[in-house]
Amino acid sequence: MQVIHTLAELRAALAGRPGAAFVPTMGNLHEGHLALVREARAQALPGAPVVASIFVNRLQFLPHEDFDQYPRTLARDSELLQSVGCDIVFAPAEKELYPEPQTYKVHPPASLADLLEGEFRPGFFTGVCTVVMKLFQCVQPEVAVFGQKDYQQLAVVRGMVRQFAMPLRIVGLPTVRADDGLALSSRNGYLSATERAEAIHLKRTLDALAAASRIAGTPLATLEAQAMDALRARGWAPDYLTLRRRGDLLPPTDEERSQGAPLVVLGAARLGTTRLIDNLEC
Numbered sequence: 001m002q003v004i005h006t007l008a009e010l011r012a013a014l015a016g017r018p019g020a021a022f023v024p025t026m027g028n029l030h031e032g033h034l035a036l037v038r039e040a041r042a043q044a045l046p047g048a049p050v051v052a053s054i055f056v057n058r059l060q061f062l063p064h065e066d067f068d069q070y071p072r073t074l075a076r077d078s079e080l081l082q083s084v085g086c087d088i089v090f091a092p093a094e095k096e097l098y099p100e101p102q103t104y105k106v107h108p109p110a111s112l113a114d115l116l117e118g119e120f121r122p123g124f125f126t127g128v129c130t131v132v133m134k135l136f137q138c139v140q141p142e143v144a145v146f147g148q149k150d151y152q153q154l155a156v157v158r159g160m161v162r163q164f165a166m167p168l169r170i171v172g173l174p175t176v177r178a179d180d181g182l183a184l185s186s187r188n189g190y191l192s193a194t195e196r197a198e199a200i201h202l203k204r205t206l207d208a209l210a211a212a213s214r215i216a217g218t219p220l221a222t223l224e225a226q227a228m229d230a231l232r233a234r235g236w237a238p239d240y241l242t243l244r245r246r247g248d249l250l251p252p253t254d255e256e257r258s259q260g261a262p263l264v265v266l267g268a269a270r271l272g273t274t275r276l277i278d279n280l281e282c
Ligand code: PAF
Pocket: 024, 025, 026, 055, 057, 060, 128, 131, 132, 150, 153
């Protein structure tokens, strides 16, 4: 496995090796990322390289967020990537990917990107789309694999690839969970032991919201408010817990709720200083 830090070396390593399967990450890898790399290997054409990037993208962090604190663990990440058959790790320095201020940006549509995560992290999806577009230009993959844990991110990236007619496939992989059901996340590492034990209640509350929202009668807004209150009562500070349509992430109609349309519950909440997100298709 090669660990590459410059675009010139990456292009040289990929020359004559078309069809790369790509997993973009911000590092501090866990089993969820490794599942993405295994899927990339499964999706790659025979002989095509599997590439993972590790880059903590400043553009997708707000000034008060954890950009500086985000763990940089390249040596450990490289060992893990090697163990799952990654061929190339692309880990550029900030100056390599952004040698000048990145004034050209990809702005996803407000109708998809300014709700949910975008409401609480303004500009987040512009930062994500800009770096993902740039990484796709660097790697030129035939397929890229993303986790469904970042459900809205997956939808936004799919839309970008579709609308720009980018020549690659996007594959979404189900969330990998710990034994108790907590969605694996690099940010779980910020949790104290007590918070880690509590953290499963985000998923449990989403489970309960998903079940309740299929029963006709109570308005959705009431159910969502009850779910937020239930988490608040346990000491959480929720940003949102909500039922949405899977396709456009807008609220479903009462008919869609009662007639089994494909929906998803999504939630984001802060436990202590750690902000966790999760979702469940239902
Ligand atoms: O999901 C992530 O880790 C990041 O948002 C991504 C896709 C690597 C872009 O920085």
